[in-house]
Amino acid sequence: MSKYALKAAKRERAGKGVARSLRREGRTPAVIYGDGKEPVTISLNENEINVTYNRGHMLTMLCELDVDGDQHLVLARDVQLHPVTDIVEHVDFLRVSPKTKIAVMVPVHFINEDKCPGIHQKGTLNVVRHEVELLCSATNIPDQIEVNLEGKHNGEPVKISSAILPEGTSPVITDRDFTIATLVAPKTAAAIEAEEAAEAAEDAAEPEAEAEETEE
Numbered sequence: 001m002s003k004y005a006l007k008a009a010k011r012e013r014a015g016k017g018v019a020r021s022l023r024r025e026g027r028t029p030a031v032i033y034g035d036g037k038e039p040v041t042i043s044l045n046e047n048e049i050n051v052t053y054n055r056g057h058m059l060t061m062l063c064e065l066d067v068d069g070d071q072h073l074v075l076a077r078d079v080q081l082h083p084v085t086d087i088v089e090h091v092d093f094l095r096v097s098p099k100t101k102i103a104v105m106v107p108v109h110f111i112n113e114d115k116c117p118g119i120h121q122k123g124t125l126n127v128v129r130h131e132v133e134l135l136c137s138a139t140n141i142p143d144q145i146e147v148n149l150e151g152k153h154n155g156e157p158v159k160i161s162s163a164i165l166p167e168g169t170s171p172v173i174t175d176r177d178f179t180i181a182t183l184v185a186p187k188t189a190a191a192i193e194a195e196e197a198a199e200a201a202e203d204a205a206e207p208e209a210e211a212e213e214t215e216e
Contacts, residue, residue, distance in 0.1 A: 002143075004052060005064045008042040019090070028088055032065070032072055035095035042067055049088050053079060060104050060141050065093065075102070075138055096138035103172050105131040106142055108163075108180060112150040118183035123154040127181045132160065136169040145169075147180055154185035 008030065011018070019029045027043040028050075052058055058076050065072040074093035082089050094102070108130055113119050132145060146164040158181040160171055171178075 002057075003062045003064055004058075005066070006044060006048060006052065007066045008044050008068075010068055011041050011043050023089070028091065030091040030093060032067070032074055032093045032095060035097065035100070037095065040067065044091070046088075049091065053088050060106070060143075062096065062139065062141075063093065073097070073139075077102075094138070098137060098139045100138035101135060102138045102141075103133055103135050104141055106134050107131050107144045109144045109146050110149055110181070111146045111164075112148055116149040116152050116183070118152050118154040118156065118185070119149070121154055122186045124184045124186070125149070125181055126184050129178075129180045132163070132180065133172040134165070134169045135172055136166070140166075140168060142166040142169060152183055154183045157182050 009027075011022070011029070022029050022043050023046070026046045028046045030042050030044055030049075031039050032042060033039040058079065061075075063074050063076065065074050072093070073096055075096050076091055077094045078090075078092040079088055080090040081087065094100075096102075108127070110125065113125075119125065134142070134145070136142065145166070147158060148162050148164060149158065152158055152162075157179045159177045159179055160173075161177050163180065165171075
C-alpha cells in the first residue's frame with residue numbers, strides 16, 4: 001500500500017500555551033500513541049503537514065515518521081483543523097504493526113455497469129453509501145472496495161454482500177446485509193403527468209388559502 005514520509009521533532013512540554021508558541025514558529029503540535037508504549041509529543045513543519053493533508057487520504061495511508069532520527073510507522077487517526085482557516089492545528093498518530101486492526105472508511109467503486117440490466121433499462125444508480133467502514137490490518141488498508149452490479153435490476157437493492165472485499169477485511173456492521181445503493185426505474189409518462197397534476201393542484205390551492213387567511 002502507498003505510504004508517505006514526514007519529519008518531526010520531539011517536544012518536552014505540552015499544553016495550550018506551548019501549542020500556541022509552536023504555531024507562531026511555523027510548527028504544528030502532534031502526538032504518537034498506541035502499541036502499549038508511552039505517548040510521544042512531537043511537532044511538525046506546518047507547511048509540510050498542510051500540503052500532506054490537502055493531498056487527501058492521510059487518514060488511510062501509512063506514514064513513515066522520522067522523529068529526530070527514530071523511525072515510527074504510524075497512521076493519522078485524528079486531524080484537528082482551525083474552524084475558519086482549515087489549517088491543521090494538531091494530529092494524533094497511532095503506532096501500527098501488521099497485527100494492528102483498525103476501522104477505516106474505504107471508498108466504494110462500482111463495477112460491471114455494462115452488465116447491469118437496470119442501467120440498460122435507463123435506470124438510475126442511487127448511491128446510499130459512498131464509503132463503507134471496514135475492519136482491516138493497519139498495514140493493509142484497501143484503496144477502495146468493488147461492488148458488482150452484474151445482473152442487478154431496477155428496484156433491486158445493491159447490498160454489501162455484492163461487494164468484493166479484500167482478503168482479511170470485513171464490514172464493521174455485521175448484524176445485517178446493509179444497502180450500498182439502489183437501482184431506480186425511470187418514471188413513466190403517466191407518473192410524470194400525475195406529479196405535475198399534483199403540483200398544479202397545490203399551486204392553485206395556495207392563493208385560496210392565502211385569501212382565507214386575509215379574510216380572517
